[in-house]
Amino acid sequence: MIKRSFFGLAKPRFVxxxxxxxxxxxxxxxxxxxxxHFDQPLDRRDALSLNPGDKVKTGQxxxxxxxxxxxIISPVTGAVSxxxxxxxxxxxxxxxxxxDVAEEEEIDSGFSEVSGDVSLDNAAQYLQHLPGNPPxxxxxxxxxxxxxxxxxxLDSDLLVATNQNIVQTHVNAISRGISILxxxxxxxxxIVALPPKLLKQAGGVGGASGTEIRVISEDYPSxxxxxxxxxxxxxxxxxxxxxxxxxxxxxxxxxxxxxxxAFETGEIPTTKTLTVIKxxxxxxLVEARIGTPxxxxxxxxxxxxxxxxxxxxGGPMTGGAIYTEDYPVGPETDAVMVQDSAAVSLVSDYPCIxxxxxxxxxxxxxxxxxxxxxxxxxxYETAADEYDLYSCIECGLCTFVxxxxxxxxxxxxxxxxxxxxxxxxxxxxxxxxxxxxEDTTAEGAEETVxxxxxxxAEETDA
Amino acid sequence: MLNQKRFIVSHAPFWHDGSGITERSxxxxxxxxxxxxxxxxxxGMPAVGVLSLSISLxxxxxxxxxxxxxxxxxxxxxxxALIGLLFGMVLPAGAPWWLVLVGTFIAVIIGKQIYGGxxxxxxxxxxxxxxxxxxxxxFYIDIDVSLIHYDFGHYALYPIGALKHFxxxxxxxxxxxxxxxxxxxxxxxxxxxxxxILGGVYLILRNFIRWEICLSFLVGVVLTALMFKANxxxxxxxxxxxLFSGYTLIGAFFLATEDxxxxxxxxxxxIYGLVGGMLTVLIRNIGAWIDGVFLAILIINTxxxxxxxxxxxxxxxxx
Numbered sequence: 001m002i003k004r005s006f007f008g009l010a011k012p013r014f015v016x017x018x019x020x021x022x023x024x025x026x027x028x029x030x031x032x033x034x035x036x037h038f039d040q041p042l043d044r045r046d047a048l049s050l051n052p053g054d055k056v057k058t059g060q061x062x063x064x065x066x067x068x069x070x071x072i073i074s075p076v077t078g079a080v081s082x083x084x085x086x087x088x089x090x091x092x093x094x095x096x097x098x099x100d101v102a103e104e105e106e107i108d109s110g111f112s113e114v115s116g117d118v119s120l121d122n123a124a125q126y127l128q129h130l131p132g133n134p135p136x137x138x139x140x141x142x143x144x145x146x147x148x149x150x151x152x153x154l155d156s157d158l159l160v161a162t163n164q165n166i167v168q169t170h171v172n173a174i175s176r177g178i179s180i181l182x183x184x185x186x187x188x189x190x191i192v193a194l195p196p197k198l199l200k201q202a203g204g205v206g207g208a209s210g211t212e213i214r215v216i217s218e219d220y221p222s223x224x225x226x227x228x229x230x231x232x233x234x235x236x237x238x239x240x241x242x243x244x245x246x247x248x249x250x251x252x253x254x255x256x257x258x259x260x261x262a263f264e265t266g267e268i269p270t271t272k273t274l275t276v277i278k279x280x281x282x283x284x285l286v287e288a289r290i291g292t293p294x295x296x297x298x299x300x301x302x303x304x305x306x307x308x309x310x311x312x313x314g315g316p317m318t319g320g321a322i323y324t325e326d327y328p329v330g331p332e333t334d335a336v337m338v339q340d341s342a343a344v345s346l347v348s349d350y351p352c353i354x355x356x357x358x359x360x361x362x363x364x365x366x367x368x369x370x371x372x373x374x375x376x377x378x379x380y381e382t383a384a385d386e387y388d389l390y391s392c393i394e395c396g397l398c399t400f401v402x403x404x405x406x407x408x409x410x411x412x413x414x415x416x417x418x419x420x421x422x423x424x425x426x427x428x429x430x431x432x433x434x435x436x437x438e439d440t441t442a443e444g445a446e447e448t449v450x451x452x453x454x455x456x457a458e459e460t461d462a
Numbered sequence: 463m464l465n466q467k468r469f470i471v472s473h474a475p476f477w478h479d480g481s482g483i484t485e486r487s488x489x490x491x492x493x494x495x496x497x498x499x500x501x502x503x504x505x506g507m508p509a510v511g512v513l514s515l516s517i518s519l520x521x522x523x524x525x526x527x528x529x530x531x532x533x534x535x536x537x538x539x540x541x542x543a544l545i546g547l548l549f550g551m552v553l554p555a556g557a558p559w560w561l562v563l564v565g566t567f568i569a570v571i572i573g574k575q576i577y578g579g580x581x582x583x584x585x586x587x588x589x590x591x592x593x594x595x596x597x598x599x600x601f602y603i604d605i606d607v608s609l610i611h612y613d614f615g616h617y618a619l620y621p622i623g624a625l626k627h628f629x630x631x632x633x634x635x636x637x638x639x640x641x642x643x644x645x646x647x648x649x650x651x652x653x654x655x656x657x658x659i660l661g662g663v664y665l666i667l668r669n670f671i672r673w674e675i676c677l678s679f680l681v682g683v684v685l686t687a688l689m690f691k692a693n694x695x696x697x698x699x700x701x702x703x704x705l706f707s708g709y710t711l712i713g714a715f716f717l718a719t720e721d722x723x724x725x726x727x728x729x730x731x732x733i734y735g736l737v738g739g740m741l742t743v744l745i746r747n748i749g750a751w752i753d754g755v756f757l758a759i760l761i762i763n764t765x766x767x768x769x770x771x772x773x774x775x776x777x778x779x780x781x
Contacts, residue, residue, distance in 0.1 A: 230777060239778040310470045317475040324466065337476070344470050345478035350539075353483060353581040356672065356726025365774040369726055391776035396475035403481040404581070410473035 014220035014397075016154060018197040019161050022168040025273055025285040028300055034076045034099045034291030035328040038064050041093035042085040054080045056099060059268045060108035061126065064095055073129050075270035075290040078102040089320065090417050099291070112266030120184050127262055131272040131290065132163075132255030133332040138244045139185060146185040147247035148233065151178060151256050153194040153202055154216065154223040157315025160335040161275045161283055167194065167253040168201040175206055177256035180263055182210070185249065193228050220317070221363055221395035225250045239390035252334075272329050276301050277315075277337035288329050294336055295325040308341035317396040350404040352376075358398035358408065364391045368398045368408060375411035380419050389415055483580070486670050487540030491547055493661030493670075494716060498551050500657055501650035505555035505612070509650045513550035515562045520546030523570040533579075541580050545569050548588050548716055551651025552709060556608030561599060565591045584767075586720045589713075589759040596751065604752075609647050620647045622708035623752050625699045633703055641706035648707065655706045662715030671719035674731035679714040680705065682739020690747050698747050709755035710742060717755070723763040730769035738762040 046065045056062060056074040063071045064083075078101040088094045111126045124140035139146055151174065153167035167174060178190050190211045194202055195218045203213060214232045216222045222231060225243055228250075229235050237243055243250060251259075258269040276284040276297060284301050298305065305311070305325065312319040313327070315335050329336075358368035366388045374383040383389045392412050399409040502509045524542035528535045537543075549569050553562065573587025574580065595603055602608065605620040621641070624632040640646060644654040652658070665671040683704050690698035704710060709717075718724060718738050725734050738758050745754025 226777070236778050239776075241778075305467055305469070307468050308470055309467075310472070310476065312474075312476055314474075316477045319474050319476065321469070321471040321473070321476070323469055323471045339476060341470070344472075345476065347472065350483060351579065351581040353486075353721045354724075354726065355486070355721045357481070357669075359726045364777045366776045367727075367770075367773055370770075388776035391778045393777075399473075400475050400477055401479050401481065403483050403486055405478065405482070407473045409475060413473075 014158060016158060016195060016218045016220060016223065018154065018164050018195050018218065019168075020197075022165050022201070023161065023283075023285045025165070025287045026300060028286050028288035028292055028297055030076065030101060030105075030289060031292040031296050032101055033081070033293070034078070034101055034289065035293065035326070036062070036072050036074070036097045036099070036291050037086075037088075037328070037330060038070060038072060038095040038097065039092075040064050040068055040070050040095055042083065042095040048083060050080055050083055050097060052080050052082055056080060057106045057108040058270060059111060061110055062097070064097075071128070072097075073126070073268050073270065074099065074108070076101045077105045090414070107267055111262070111268050115263050115266040118180055118184055118263055123184060123259070126268060127259065129290075129331045130255055130258040130262065131269060131331050132252040132258060132334075134251055134255040134259065135244065135249055138242070139249055144244050145247055146187045146244070146249045148189045148191060148249070149178070149181055149185065149187045150225075150228055150232070150248060150250050151190065151192045151205075151253055152223060152225075152228065152250060153192060153198055153205070153253050155252075155275075155315070155334055156221070156223045156225070157318050157335065158220055159275070159277050159281065159283060159337070160315045161285060162273050162334045163253040164195075164198055165275075165285055166257055166273060167192075167205065168198060170253070170257045171202060171204050173257040173260045174253055175204075175211075176264070177251075177258070177260035178206060178211055180259055181251065181256065187249070191232060193223070193232055195223075221393065221397070224393055224395055226393040227363065239388065254334075272331060272333060274329060274333055275335040276303070277335060278303055279309075279338055279340045279343070290329055290331055292329045293326045294322075294329065297329070297336065298325065298338070303338055305338060306341065308344070310339040310341075310344050312337040312339065317400070318394060346405065347399075347407040347410075348405040350406065352406060353404055355403055357401040357403065361397045361401050363395060363397065364388070364393050366391050372398075372406060372408050372411055375408075375415045376406075378418075380415045380422075383415050384419055389419070392416075483539045483541070487544045489668060489670055490665060490716070491540065491544050493664045494544075494547055494551065494651065494658075494712075496657035496661060497654045497712070498547060498651045500644055500654035501551065501555070501652075504614075504644060504653065505609075505650060509555040511559075512553050512555060512557050512562060512650060513547065515559060516550030516553070516566055517543055517546035519563060519566040520549065520570050523567055524575065527571055527575045531575075536579060539580065541574075542570060545574070545587050548651075548712070549591060552588060552592055552649050552712060554603060554605050554608035554649050556611075558602060561595065561602050565595055568594050581722050583722050585763045586717050586723050586759050589717055589756040589763070592756040593760055596756065605647055605649065612647075614645075614647070620707075620752075621703055622746065625703060626746065626752050629697060630695070630699045633699060636703060636707075638702045638706060641702070646707055649709070652709055652712050655711050658711040658715055662711070665715065665719075671715065672724070672726075672731055674728060675719045675724055675735045676714045678732045678735025679718050679739045679742075680710075680735075682736040683710055683714075683743055684739070685736075686740045686743035690743065704743055704746065708746070708753040713742070713755035713759060714739075718759050718762065723766060725766050725770040727770055727773045729772050730766075733772075734762050734766060734769055737765070 049066050058077045060074045061071050062074050078099045081098045081100045084096050086096045114122050120140050124136040128136050155163045192205050192213050193216045196215050221227055229237055261269050270290050271287050272290050273287050311322050313333055354369050362368055371383055371387040396409045521537050521542045524537050569587040569591035573590040574583045577583045606623055621633050621636055642655040646653050666673040684701040687701040687704040691700050725731050741758035742754045
């Protein structure tokens with residue numbers, strides 16, 4: 001962990017530390033049991049289209065209920081063993097699906113039948129959950145006009161080496177993926193964002209005309225999408241909008257490579273590359289099927305965990321802690337980090353002392369000292385209107401330097417979540433036709449759940 | 463499920479740079495110590511008495527408030543001890559015990575705790591306590607009165623007081639070196655200018671205080687003093703005496719920079735400091751009081767929230 005230097009006048013500086021040479025990923029064997037997560041809540045009253053005992057094939061499109069457009073792609077072949085509800089971040093009800101993996105793998109032919117037609121529709125229908133979570137669903141919206149595609153060759157969080165490794169080792173696949181994406185979205189420009197250190201090995205990415213390599217700084221958080229927008233494209237995303245609204249779509253190097261693989265082979269890639277950050281901060285790269293429980297990965301990597309340790313999905317600055325080793329690898333899991341109980345940093349309920357360290361380190365120039373006061377007091381609207389809540393790019397630096405150890409980052413995320421929830425509650429009531437009062441409330445409630453989930457999903461994509 | 467390991471689940475980020483409030487308090491304490499120790503050597507046991515009483519009473523007041531308000535005990539963060547030390551340092555060595563008792567009560571309870579404790583106070587607790595004492599019992603904190611029984615073997619008038627009452631001719635022989643090395647009369651912890659400056663520089667280097675505030679405060683003092691001197695050299699003293707005597711240095715490095723009551727953005731910090739320095743000299747030269755530092759700090763504390771609205775535009779901010 002980076003500690004405050006003795007001479008604290010200089011701001012702490014975080015560097016991404018790109019790899020000198022590519023690492024060879026360790027292959028994790030096929031798990032015995034795979035777990036998959038639906039964003040949809042489990043409602044026992046619905047007729048489920050998936051029930052224990054159902055056989056699924058690798059690459060098969062799975063929907064929870066007939067009328068749902070939320071789907072996942074089965075990464076394994078086997079039989080459904082259970083469908084259960086679980087609670088995700090911010091208390092979101094989601095559904096977990098367990099599959100007992102069969103010995104013989106069978107590939108589903110659903111996608112190969114349509115893979116000859118390279119279109120956004122097909123991508124949104126089948127490839128939304130490719131490793132690296134490409135934003136196809138947002139792009140398939142006819143209101144979105146994409147002008148620029150940005151492929152990031154540097155992982156947005158510190159210590160994570162997944163995409164920088166792929167950008168070095170899969171130059172050709174990424175180039176082909178870029179051509180497919182360009183054709184699909186009719187984008188005019190394609191930009192590959194790389195740190196200077198990776199230029200030598202990955203400089204050949206693109207090949208196709210119209211692909212530009214742009215160098216980004218190695219200082220955190222220059223690889224976060226809002227920062228690439230600002231530094232590379234010279235565009236500032238207005239608070240409350242997404243980069244897609246501005247005509248820019250972000251793909252990770254891994255997603256671009258997987259798009260090429262999917263359309264070329266007709267099979268949907270189901271293997272996720274991820275960085276394992278061990279307790280001593282040494283890094284390992286592994287390849288695992290989506291749905292593999294982390295327990296399997298820890299066993300292969302020689303990681304033993306004890307009580308009061310911490311497991312983090314993602315990197316040290318923006319990841320999320322989870323409570324069990326049985327949590328599965330998802331399509332968006334770029335890294336898993338473990339921390340020894342001795343290294344676990346804790347937050348406190350101490351008040352802000354107004355030292356201003358957060359204000360000076362904030363890359364988005366937000367008055368964090370004021371923002372956090374309003375967030376703590378649940379004055380979310382004032383926080384948004386007067387203290388730039390929506391300008392936050394969620395890098396976590398303020399919380400890193402806070403001497404009061406306030407969980408500022410979490411307060412900001414909670415504020416954004418509460419604001420989204422409040423907005424979702426207002427709109428349906430206005431639009432709903434005037435019927436019996438009970439009907440209106442029931443409808444309103446349902447729509448609220450759906451909308452807040454969509455917004456959470458969009459945030460994860462961005 | 464029974465033999466599941468229990469992991470710590472918490473929010474991102476999962477690293478912290480290790481800074482803390484306790485660390486800040488005790489390093490500020492440490493930085494103020496050279497000047498305080500010098501005061502002890504200079505004024506002897508009465509100074510030890512005032513400082514010890516002040517520190518222990520400040521801690522006890524805070525503990526008492528914690529108990530009465532049924533909150534968790536906060537004296538461990540060192541802030542109460544720091545208030546006690548700084549308050550002791552701005553008192554003259556001859557201050558009576560009840561003055562320390564009342565002063566620490568004002569500083570800790572009225573200056574800080576009733577606003578919600580650390581981080582909530584709009585005014586510097588020490589400046590507030592001293593301002594109230596100045597208004598109520600000015601006689602007891604008059605430096606010349608309380609040091610009347612001392613014989614230092616050097617020019618023993620309180621320079622700022624002498625300047626106020628007798629004009630610049632009364633302090634003609636006083637040099638910058640004298641003032642810096644503590645050859646002057648003053649409150650316990652304010653005479654050793656060099657010690658205060660070293661402490662301040664240490665705090666700046668460690669980023670425990672903000673250099674913009676101290677520097678602009680001192681610049682404000684110098685500029686205003688120069689202006690007055692240029693206007694009427696026979697009536698007003700020069701920048702050296704304003705800078706190195708009275709409460710200027712402790713005010714610039716330890717009081718004006720108090721986190722809670724000072725701004726954090728660059729331009730506001732500069733304005734805040736400059737105004738503080740200017741007001742100090744204004745009150746000294748044409749005001750009713752001998753030393754204007756505490757009143758000046760209270761005034762800049764008042765304008766701080768307004769000043770801090772001057773800030774850079776956040777990225778993506780439309781309006």
